[in-house]
């Protein structure tokens with residue numbers, strides 16, 4: 243009995259009380275997902291610019307069906323795998339999809355932007371400002387049907403095609419969202435682009451789709467939740483640290499009648 247009381251005392255002394263003292267985490271997504279170690283939630287737009295030296299990790303050459311002009315272009319590994327799975331599923335439903343554009347480096351975007359400026363004379367919004375392109379994340383891509391790969395440009399009319407409708411309905415199942423939705427133009431600052439898909443991972447894609455949030459709204463929502471939660475006494479960094487702490491130590495005790503039992507030194 244004394245040993246058991248001692249064990250309880252040790253447990254009380256070594257545990258960090260901060261977790262129990264923090265307000266309950268009630269956001270529908272786990273804090274680890276929002277911590278985003280994989281970098282899948284990175285937001286880029288005219289306000290939130292990526293730096294010129296930002297280069298996504300684990301880029302690999304695309305393997306899904308694509309137009310020949312983009313042979314050798316790259317996507318981040320998870321996005322590459324996901325787009326393959328999505329294309330296979332689409333084909334089973336009778337739709338052939340084609341990658342039209344994938345990862346674009348800052349320097350490429352910069353070149354395209356200055357070319358557009360030279361040709362048009364002003365920023366007409368067609369080519370994204372360097373650092374603001376979703377393509378620089380290695381997670382954004384343009385996907386069309388065969389008919390549209392033969393056209394010189396893309397317009398919102400692509401959204402009327404069966405392939406675009408299929409993607410709008412099913413892309414979340416593979417971790418994608420339509421990055422620039424028709425009714426979010428005033429938030430994203432970008433026209434409706436039914437061809438531009440963005441990989442965010444399955445959980446985030448499901449949540450964003452169910453709640454009809456664009457990436458800007460989702461980013462603002464969860465950051466707002468964390469700020470509010472911290473204002474009530476939470477500590478996001480500490481929460482993540484505590485949740486990733488190793489499993490409680492197991493200590494072997496011999497009871498008074500000689501039997502061995504394992505006592506867990508639990509936190510909280």
Ligand SMILES: [Zn+2]
Nearest residue numbers: 343383384438
């Ligand atoms: Zn695009």
